[in-house]
Amino acid sequence: MKKEECTEMILSAMSEKGLTFGEMAEKVGRHEVWVATALFGQASMSKEEAETVGSVLGLDADCVKLLQECPYKGSLSTVVPTDPLIYRLYEIMAIYGMPLKAIVHEKFGDGIMSAIDFEVDVRKMEDPKGDRVIIELNGKFLPYKKW
Known part of the structure:
Protein backbone atom coordinates (compact mmCIF):
# COMPACT_ATOMS: atom_id res chain seq x y z
CA MET A 1 0.00 0.00 0.00
CA LYS A 2 1.19 3.51 -0.82
CA LYS A 3 0.81 6.47 1.54
CA GLU A 4 -1.59 8.15 -0.89
CA GLU A 5 -3.88 5.11 -0.71
CA CYS A 6 -3.70 5.13 3.08
CA THR A 7 -4.58 8.84 3.13
CA GLU A 8 -7.58 8.17 0.89
CA MET A 9 -8.72 5.40 3.24
CA ILE A 10 -8.33 7.69 6.26
CA LEU A 11 -10.25 10.58 4.71
CA SER A 12 -12.98 8.24 3.48
CA ALA A 13 -13.35 6.64 6.93
CA MET A 14 -13.44 10.05 8.63
CA SER A 15 -16.15 11.18 6.23
CA GLU A 16 -18.20 8.00 6.70
CA LYS A 17 -17.98 8.37 10.49
CA GLY A 18 -18.59 12.13 10.42
CA LEU A 19 -15.31 12.86 12.25
CA THR A 20 -13.38 16.14 12.06
CA PHE A 21 -9.63 16.64 12.40
CA GLY A 22 -10.35 18.31 15.75
CA GLU A 23 -12.16 15.20 16.96
CA MET A 24 -9.36 12.97 15.70
CA ALA A 25 -6.87 15.20 17.52
CA GLU A 26 -8.78 14.75 20.78
CA LYS A 27 -8.64 10.97 20.38
CA VAL A 28 -4.89 11.04 19.59
CA GLY A 29 -4.05 13.70 22.20
CA ARG A 30 -2.32 16.13 19.83
CA HIS A 31 -3.06 19.44 18.07
CA GLU A 32 -5.51 19.22 15.16
CA VAL A 33 -3.06 20.66 12.60
CA TRP A 34 -0.36 18.15 13.58
CA VAL A 35 -2.86 15.26 13.42
CA ALA A 36 -4.10 16.41 10.01
CA THR A 37 -0.47 16.65 8.86
CA ALA A 38 0.18 13.09 10.00
CA LEU A 39 -3.04 11.79 8.44
CA PHE A 40 -1.98 13.36 5.13
CA GLY A 41 1.35 11.49 5.40
CA GLN A 42 3.58 14.47 6.21
CA ALA A 43 4.44 13.55 9.85
CA SER A 44 5.03 10.23 11.59
CA MET A 45 2.89 9.01 14.47
CA SER A 46 4.01 6.89 17.39
CA LYS A 47 2.79 3.29 17.46
CA GLU A 48 0.17 4.21 20.06
CA GLU A 49 -1.07 7.23 18.07
CA ALA A 50 -1.28 5.22 14.85
CA GLU A 51 -3.07 2.35 16.59
CA THR A 52 -5.59 4.81 18.06
CA VAL A 53 -6.30 6.18 14.58
CA GLY A 54 -6.52 2.66 13.20
CA SER A 55 -8.96 1.61 15.90
CA VAL A 56 -11.17 4.69 15.55
CA LEU A 57 -11.27 4.50 11.75
CA GLY A 58 -11.12 0.73 11.26
CA LEU A 59 -7.87 0.84 9.26
CA ASP A 60 -5.91 -2.22 8.23
CA ALA A 61 -2.48 -3.02 9.67
CA ASP A 62 -0.61 -1.77 6.57
CA CYS A 63 -2.14 1.70 6.87
CA VAL A 64 -1.46 1.80 10.63
CA LYS A 65 2.18 0.92 9.90
CA LEU A 66 2.44 3.61 7.20
CA LEU A 67 1.28 6.23 9.71
CA GLN A 68 4.41 5.41 11.74
CA GLU A 69 6.93 5.73 8.90
CA CYS A 70 9.16 8.77 8.47
CA PRO A 71 7.64 10.70 5.58
CA TYR A 72 9.16 12.33 2.55
CA LYS A 73 8.13 15.81 3.66
CA GLY A 74 6.97 18.46 1.27
CA SER A 75 6.12 15.85 -1.32
CA LEU A 76 3.46 17.94 -3.02
CA SER A 77 3.72 18.43 -6.75
CA THR A 78 6.08 21.21 -7.84
CA VAL A 79 3.43 22.45 -10.26
CA VAL A 80 1.57 25.56 -9.15
CA PRO A 81 -1.40 24.22 -7.15
CA THR A 82 -4.86 24.53 -8.67
CA ASP A 83 -6.94 24.08 -5.52
Whole structure:
Protein backbone atom coordinates (compact mmCIF):
# COMPACT_ATOMS: atom_id res chain seq x y z
CA MET A 1 0.00 0.00 0.00
CA LYS A 2 1.19 3.51 -0.82
CA LYS A 3 0.81 6.47 1.54
CA GLU A 4 -1.59 8.15 -0.89
CA GLU A 5 -3.88 5.11 -0.71
CA CYS A 6 -3.70 5.13 3.08
CA THR A 7 -4.58 8.84 3.13
CA GLU A 8 -7.58 8.17 0.89
CA MET A 9 -8.72 5.40 3.24
CA ILE A 10 -8.33 7.69 6.26
CA LEU A 11 -10.25 10.58 4.71
CA SER A 12 -12.98 8.24 3.48
CA ALA A 13 -13.35 6.64 6.93
CA MET A 14 -13.44 10.05 8.63
CA SER A 15 -16.15 11.18 6.23
CA GLU A 16 -18.20 8.00 6.70
CA LYS A 17 -17.98 8.37 10.49
CA GLY A 18 -18.59 12.13 10.42
CA LEU A 19 -15.31 12.86 12.25
CA THR A 20 -13.38 16.14 12.06
CA PHE A 21 -9.63 16.64 12.40
CA GLY A 22 -10.35 18.31 15.75
CA GLU A 23 -12.16 15.20 16.96
CA MET A 24 -9.36 12.97 15.70
CA ALA A 25 -6.87 15.20 17.52
CA GLU A 26 -8.78 14.75 20.78
CA LYS A 27 -8.64 10.97 20.38
CA VAL A 28 -4.89 11.04 19.59
CA GLY A 29 -4.05 13.70 22.20
CA ARG A 30 -2.32 16.13 19.83
CA HIS A 31 -3.06 19.44 18.07
CA GLU A 32 -5.51 19.22 15.16
CA VAL A 33 -3.06 20.66 12.60
CA TRP A 34 -0.36 18.15 13.58
CA VAL A 35 -2.86 15.26 13.42
CA ALA A 36 -4.10 16.41 10.01
CA THR A 37 -0.47 16.65 8.86
CA ALA A 38 0.18 13.09 10.00
CA LEU A 39 -3.04 11.79 8.44
CA PHE A 40 -1.98 13.36 5.13
CA GLY A 41 1.35 11.49 5.40
CA GLN A 42 3.58 14.47 6.21
CA ALA A 43 4.44 13.55 9.85
CA SER A 44 5.03 10.23 11.59
CA MET A 45 2.89 9.01 14.47
CA SER A 46 4.01 6.89 17.39
CA LYS A 47 2.79 3.29 17.46
CA GLU A 48 0.17 4.21 20.06
CA GLU A 49 -1.07 7.23 18.07
CA ALA A 50 -1.28 5.22 14.85
CA GLU A 51 -3.07 2.35 16.59
CA THR A 52 -5.59 4.81 18.06
CA VAL A 53 -6.30 6.18 14.58
CA GLY A 54 -6.52 2.66 13.20
CA SER A 55 -8.96 1.61 15.90
CA VAL A 56 -11.17 4.69 15.55
CA LEU A 57 -11.27 4.50 11.75
CA GLY A 58 -11.12 0.73 11.26
CA LEU A 59 -7.87 0.84 9.26
CA ASP A 60 -5.91 -2.22 8.23
CA ALA A 61 -2.48 -3.02 9.67
CA ASP A 62 -0.61 -1.77 6.57
CA CYS A 63 -2.14 1.70 6.87
CA VAL A 64 -1.46 1.80 10.63
CA LYS A 65 2.18 0.92 9.90
CA LEU A 66 2.44 3.61 7.20
CA LEU A 67 1.28 6.23 9.71
CA GLN A 68 4.41 5.41 11.74
CA GLU A 69 6.93 5.73 8.90
CA CYS A 70 9.16 8.77 8.47
CA PRO A 71 7.64 10.70 5.58
CA TYR A 72 9.16 12.33 2.55
CA LYS A 73 8.13 15.81 3.66
CA GLY A 74 6.97 18.46 1.27
CA SER A 75 6.12 15.85 -1.32
CA LEU A 76 3.46 17.94 -3.02
CA SER A 77 3.72 18.43 -6.75
CA THR A 78 6.08 21.21 -7.84
CA VAL A 79 3.43 22.45 -10.26
CA VAL A 80 1.57 25.56 -9.15
CA PRO A 81 -1.40 24.22 -7.15
CA THR A 82 -4.86 24.53 -8.67
CA ASP A 83 -6.94 24.08 -5.52
CA PRO A 84 -8.14 27.63 -4.73
CA LEU A 85 -7.23 27.63 -1.03
CA ILE A 86 -3.79 26.08 -1.55
CA TYR A 87 -3.20 28.38 -4.53
CA ARG A 88 -4.02 31.42 -2.37
CA LEU A 89 -1.45 30.32 0.22
CA TYR A 90 1.04 29.86 -2.63
CA GLU A 91 0.09 33.32 -3.95
CA ILE A 92 0.52 34.83 -0.48
CA MET A 93 4.09 33.51 -0.33
CA ALA A 94 4.75 34.70 -3.90
CA ILE A 95 3.66 38.23 -2.94
CA TYR A 96 4.68 38.48 0.73
CA GLY A 97 7.51 35.94 0.92
CA MET A 98 10.38 38.33 0.14
CA PRO A 99 9.02 41.15 2.35
CA LEU A 100 8.52 38.68 5.23
CA LYS A 101 12.06 37.35 4.70
CA ALA A 102 13.46 40.90 4.78
CA ILE A 103 11.57 41.73 7.98
CA VAL A 104 12.69 38.49 9.68
CA HIS A 105 16.30 39.33 8.77
CA GLU A 106 15.89 42.89 10.11
CA LYS A 107 14.54 41.61 13.42
CA PHE A 108 16.62 38.43 13.88
CA GLY A 109 19.60 38.53 11.54
CA ASP A 110 20.62 36.06 8.85
CA GLY A 111 18.75 32.81 9.39
CA ILE A 112 15.57 30.87 8.87
CA MET A 113 12.38 29.91 10.67
CA SER A 114 12.47 26.26 11.68
CA ALA A 115 9.91 23.91 10.20
CA ILE A 116 11.03 21.30 12.75
CA ASP A 117 10.63 23.28 15.99
CA PHE A 118 7.38 24.62 14.61
CA GLU A 119 3.67 24.95 15.33
CA VAL A 120 0.70 26.01 13.21
CA ASP A 121 -2.71 27.09 14.39
CA VAL A 122 -5.85 27.87 12.39
CA ARG A 123 -8.59 29.97 13.94
CA LYS A 124 -11.86 31.47 12.80
CA MET A 125 -12.62 35.09 13.66
CA GLU A 126 -16.20 36.16 13.15
CA ASP A 127 -16.54 39.48 11.36
CA PRO A 128 -19.73 41.22 10.18
CA LYS A 129 -18.10 41.79 6.76
CA GLY A 130 -17.29 38.07 6.45
CA ASP A 131 -15.57 35.57 8.70
CA ARG A 132 -11.76 35.77 8.79
CA VAL A 133 -9.21 32.96 8.57
CA ILE A 134 -6.28 33.36 10.96
CA ILE A 135 -3.28 31.13 10.29
CA GLU A 136 -0.45 31.46 12.79
CA LEU A 137 3.00 30.08 11.93
CA ASN A 138 5.24 29.77 14.97
CA GLY A 139 8.78 28.54 14.34
CA LYS A 140 12.06 28.80 16.21
CA PHE A 141 14.60 31.17 14.63
CA LEU A 142 17.74 29.39 13.48
CA PRO A 143 20.70 31.65 12.64
CA TYR A 144 23.07 30.56 9.91
CA LYS A 145 26.34 29.26 11.34
CA LYS A 146 29.63 30.83 10.35
CA TRP A 147 32.71 28.65 10.12
